[in-house]
Amino acid sequence: MTIHTERHPTSDAPARTQRASGPGAPGSRRPTAGTTRPSAHRTDGFWPWLFVLPLLVGVGTFYIWPIIQTFWYSFTTWGVFGGATFSGIANYVRLVSDPQLYQSLLNTVIYTVIVLLGIPVAVWLASLLNTPGLRFAQFYRVLFFLPYVAMPAAIALVWRIMFNGDYGIVNWFIGLFGIDGPYWISTPGFALVAVSLVGLWSSLGFSMIILGAGLKDIPPELYEAAELDGASRWRQFRSVTVPLLSPSIFFVVIVTTISSFQLFDLLYAILGSTNPVIPKTMSLVFYFYSAGFIDNDKGFAAAIAMVIFVLIGIVTLVQFRFQRKWVQA
Amino acid sequence: MTATVTPTRTGRRPGRRGGNHWWIHVVLGVGGFVMAFPFLWQIIMSLSTNAQVQSVTPTFWPGELQWQNYAQVFERLPFLSQLGTSVMVTIIRTLAQIVLCTLAGYAFARMRFRGRAILLAIVLSILLVPSQVYLISQYQIVQGLGWLDTLVGIVAPGLFSAFGTFLMRTAFLNLPPELEEAARMDGANPFQTFWRIMLPLARPSISVLAITTVLWSWNELLWPLVVSTRAEDMPLAAGLATLSSDRTIDYPVLMAASLMAMAPVLIMFVVLQRRVIDGLAASGLK
Numbered sequence: 001m002t003i004h005t006e007r008h009p010t011s012d013a014p015a016r017t018q019r020a021s022g023p024g025a026p027g028s029r030r031p032t033a034g035t036t037r038p039s040a041h042r043t044d045g046f047w048p049w050l051f052v053l054p055l056l057v058g059v060g061t062f063y064i065w066p067i068i069q070t071f072w073y074s075f076t077t078w079g080v081f082g083g084a085t086f087s088g089i090a091n092y093v094r095l096v097s098d099p100q101l102y103q104s105l106l107n108t109v110i111y112t113v114i115v116l117l118g119i120p121v122a123v124w125l126a127s128l129l130n131t132p133g134l135r136f137a138q139f140y141r142v143l144f145f146l147p148y149v150a151m152p153a154a155i156a157l158v159w160r161i162m163f164n165g166d167y168g169i170v171n172w173f174i175g176l177f178g179i180d181g182p183y184w185i186s187t188p189g190f191a192l193v194a195v196s197l198v199g200l201w202s203s204l205g206f207s208m209i210i211l212g213a214g215l216k217d218i219p220p221e222l223y224e225a226a227e228l229d230g231a232s233r234w235r236q237f238r239s240v241t242v243p244l245l246s247p248s249i250f251f252v253v254i255v256t257t258i259s260s261f262q263l264f265d266l267l268y269a270i271l272g273s274t275n276p277v278i279p280k281t282m283s284l285v286f287y288f289y290s291a292g293f294i295d296n297d298k299g300f301a302a303a304i305a306m307v308i309f310v311l312i313g314i315v316t317l318v319q320f321r322f323q324r325k326w327v328q329a
Numbered sequence: 330m331t332a333t334v335t336p337t338r339t340g341r342r343p344g345r346r347g348g349n350h351w352w353i354h355v356v357l358g359v360g361g362f363v364m365a366f367p368f369l370w371q372i373i374m375s376l377s378t379n380a381q382v383q384s385v386t387p388t389f390w391p392g393e394l395q396w397q398n399y400a401q402v403f404e405r406l407p408f409l410s411q412l413g414t415s416v417m418v419t420i421i422r423t424l425a426q427i428v429l430c431t432l433a434g435y436a437f438a439r440m441r442f443r444g445r446a447i448l449l450a451i452v453l454s455i456l457l458v459p460s461q462v463y464l465i466s467q468y469q470i471v472q473g474l475g476w477l478d479t480l481v482g483i484v485a486p487g488l489f490s491a492f493g494t495f496l497m498r499t500a501f502l503n504l505p506p507e508l509e510e511a512a513r514m515d516g517a518n519p520f521q522t523f524w525r526i527m528l529p530l531a532r533p534s535i536s537v538l539a540i541t542t543v544l545w546s547w548n549e550l551l552w553p554l555v556v557s558t559r560a561e562d563m564p565l566a567a568g569l570a571t572l573s574s575d576r577t578i579d580y581p582v583l584m585a586a587s588l589m590a591m592a593p594v595l596i597m598f599v600v601l602q603r604r605v606i607d608g609l610a611a612s613g614l615k
Contacts, residue, residue, distance in 0.1 A: 044440045047519040051436035055429045056448065058489030063455045066466030073465060125360055128353050136354070142602050143361035146368065149598045149605065151548040153570040154587035158371040160573065161580055167383045169370060205364065209610045262459060265550040265570070272573040285551075288461050293555050298465050305461040312459055 073302035084299060091303035101307070103280065104287040107192055111283060112260035114196035115203055119252055122207035127241050129208065130215040141212075145205035152202065156269030160185060163194045163270075185271060188280035195267050195281070199260065207252045214248025215241070254319050261312055264289065284308050368595075375399070375584035382580040398581040399589070405578060406586055407561040407568065415564040415590075418484050418553075419546040425488040426542050427535055434497025435523050439509065449498075455491040464555065471556055482556045483564065487546060493538050500534030501527060537608035540601070544609075547594050565590040 074091055076084035095101055129140055147155065162169050163184035171181030184194040218240065226236045242249075263283040271278060273294075282290070288308065292301030374382050375398055377391035402408050436442070437449050467486050476482030504527060512522040528535075553567040560568055569587055572578060598605050 043442050044519060048436045048440035048442035048445070050520070051432040051440065051523075052442075052448065055433035055489055055494060056452070058429065059452055059455065059491060061470065062467055062486040062489055063463055063491065064451060066463035066470065067455070067458055069466040069469070070462050125357065128356055131350075131353060134353065136357075138602070140357045140361050141606060142599065143365050145602075145606055146595070146598070147364055148609075149544060149594055150368070151566055151569075151587075151591045151594065153548070153550050153566040154591045155367060155371075157569060157573060157583055157587045158367045158374075161374065161382065161584075162367065162370065167385050167387075169387050172385075172387050201364065201367075206609070209606055213610055262461075265548075265566075268550065268554075269570040269573050273571075285461055289551065289555075292465050293468075298469075302465055305459075305465065308459050309462050313457070 070302045070305055073299050074306050076299045076302075078296070078298045087299070091300045094300065095303050095307065100279065100282075100287060101304075104282050104284045105311075107281060108261055108263060108283045110192055111196045111199060111263050112257055114193070115199045115260045116253065116256055118200040118204050119207055119249065119256065122204050122252070123211055123242065123245065123249060124237075125204075126208040126211035126215060127237060130212050132220070141205075141209070144208055147202040148205045150202070152265035153269040155202070156198065156266055159194070159198045160270050160272075185275070186277060188277045191271055191275075191277045191281045195263075195270050198266055198270060199263065202266070203256055203259070207256065210252050210255070211245060211248050214245050218244045250319070254316065257315055257319070258312055261285075261308070261315065284311075371584050371588050375581055375588050377581050379579040379581055382584075395581060398579075398585045401579075401582045402586045402589065405582055406572070408565075408586055408589070410561045411563055411565045411568040412590075414480060414483070414562065415547060415566075417480055418487075418564055419543055421484050422487045422546045423539055423542045426490050426493045427538060429488065430490055430493030430497045430538060431528060431531065431535065432523075433494045434499075435501050435527060437494065437498045438501035439506070439527075440519065452491050452494055456495065460551070464552070467552075468555055476556070478557050478559055478562045480562075483553050483562075486552070487549075490542070493542070496534055496538055497531065500531045504530050536604060537611060540597075540605055540608045543597065544594060544605075 073084060075086060075088060077087040077090060078084050125144070128134075129137055129144075131137075163171075165171060165181065165183030165186065168181070168184070170184070174181050182190045184190045222240050222244070223236055226240055231239065262285055264285040267281070267283055267286055268289075271281060275281075278286070284304070285308065288301050288304040291297050291304055373389065373391065376394045376396070377388055378395055381388040381391055433452075437445065437452075463486075471477060471482045471485060474482075476485065508526050508530075509522050512526050517525070547564075548566055549564075550566045550570055553564050554570065557563045557567060560571065563571070569583075569590055572583065572586075
């Protein structure tokens with residue numbers, strides 16, 4: 001969700017400036033703004049309001065107001081029968097001393113790291129998939145993208161059986177190599193690894209598509225030149241593909257990190273809400289969900305939501321700082 | 330022809346251009362198989378007996394296909410009503426987002442009104458906020474309106490989309506303004522200009538909006554889980570996720586149910602493959 005505003009800063013101050021935001025905007029065919037137009041101070045009367053009001057009312061009611069309200073809730077304590085009373089920073093004090101916060105933060109980070117490990121694989125696979133003239137390329141693309149469009153709650157049920165300790169096909173497969181597989185779903189550490197592997201599996205195709213779009217922008221002459229210089233395929237990959245692809249790689253890292261921080265569906269559906277490993281395996285969003293909607297402790301959950309908000313904000317900022325250092329665009 | 334006479338080194342080289350190095354197909358084929366395997370395995374399990382699913386050596390072919398597992402889905406689970414909910418929720422949200430986001434996106438892109446920049450900034454600021462931040466309060470609002478356990482409650486917040494507004498605004502910004510001028514000269518009012526001239530031109534972006542909304546709406550779990558408590562009222566995603574802890578339903582029946590739950594979206598994807606992939610890549614969100 002967060003991506004767009006970052007990629008397409010919407011500085012929109014002069015009212016009729018025809019500068020489209022974002023990459024890929026043509027812009028060249030536009031007449032010089034303002035020449036044919038009356039004064040920028042004129043408005044289109046009531047018409048624009050007819051166009052924007054339905055959306056603004058909905059967005060105001062269901063998004064803007066709730067954001068403000070949640071901020072307020074995070075400073076309140078909720079009675080058993082509802083009704084919030086102001087309690088200052090009590091929720092935050094309780095939160096920072098709750099070991100569950102650090103456990104779920106750690107789990108979320110581990111999940112994110114494992115899913116991010118898929119990106120180098122995605123770079124490699126995308127570069128293979130983008131080989132000029134490759135046959136069946138569209139077929140492969142569909143196969144790799146399939147997990148991304150599949151309903152997480154539904155495919156999680158399949159993975160849950162596949163990861164079963166006694167009769168799951170995962171353990172049967174690693175058993176072929178003489179490895180005795182663990183009880184994935186019911187052992188705390190392995191449960192998180194299992195969920196992470198499914199997360200990697202489901203996001204790989206999306207990364208490959210974004211990276212594939214970036215690969216198409218690399219001029220083929222560079223490969224021809226490298227080939228003339230006798231560079232091996234691997235060398236070309238390292239010296240041409242990876243550096244020129246770094247903006248796309250960076251973008252994929254951001255998208256993946258932010259969406260991994262929102263881990264909920266897979267965890268909930270693979271492990272099940274009553275699984276005893278949940279406390280040791282839950283993610284931040286699961287922690288939020290269980291505080292707010294299972295324990296009905298909505299003030300405390302609001303504080304967790306604020307922490308998630310700040311963390312995602314920090315991740316974004318850190319990554320943008322970092323970008324200037326290593327992206328060669 | 331020439332490849333047979335040229336020495337091996339150059340014979341291998343054109344492969345890069347021709348793109349048919351066998352090993353590329355091996356890598357992508359094995360990778361693609363791993364990606365598709367859970368779906369294949371799901372189909373196989375949905376046609377097996379419970380004993381076969383739970384046998385230590387996997388049953389790769391069930392022998393006699395157990396089609397009655399699919400019939401059982403409708404007997405054991407409130408599948409039909411959940412399917413109905415999913416379909417309704419998805420259609421209503423998609424239509425609403427198309428209408429509301431194109432209207433607002435057009436106004437933000439092309440019309441002049443007081444407070445435009447600040448209102449746009451406020452709407453877009455939502456994109457920076459993770460959904461947990463508004464979830465509790467959305468729940469309070471829906472509860473206050475008496476919409477818990479209703480279709481309206483599940484649908485409501487998803488009728489409005491900051492992302493869709495952003496997407497459509499960008500689409501309209503990229504259209505040439507001359508056409509509007511011409512329509513205005515002909516005496517069309519702003520709505521007629523929008524409806525007859527601009528909307529048809531924005532069709533590609535509208536289809537991106539429709540595809541992303543359908544996918545998101547069909548697969549969404551957390552919100553419907555929070556606002557619906559009875560299984561019959563849930564859409565499929567929430568219904569299946571709550572079954573995950575239920576030991577009374579046989580695995581093959583679960584597999585048949587989850588396969589049917591995913592099927593509409595997977596079929597849409599396979600039919601529209603390029604559009605879906607390009608649309609999601611362009612939008613960069615789930």
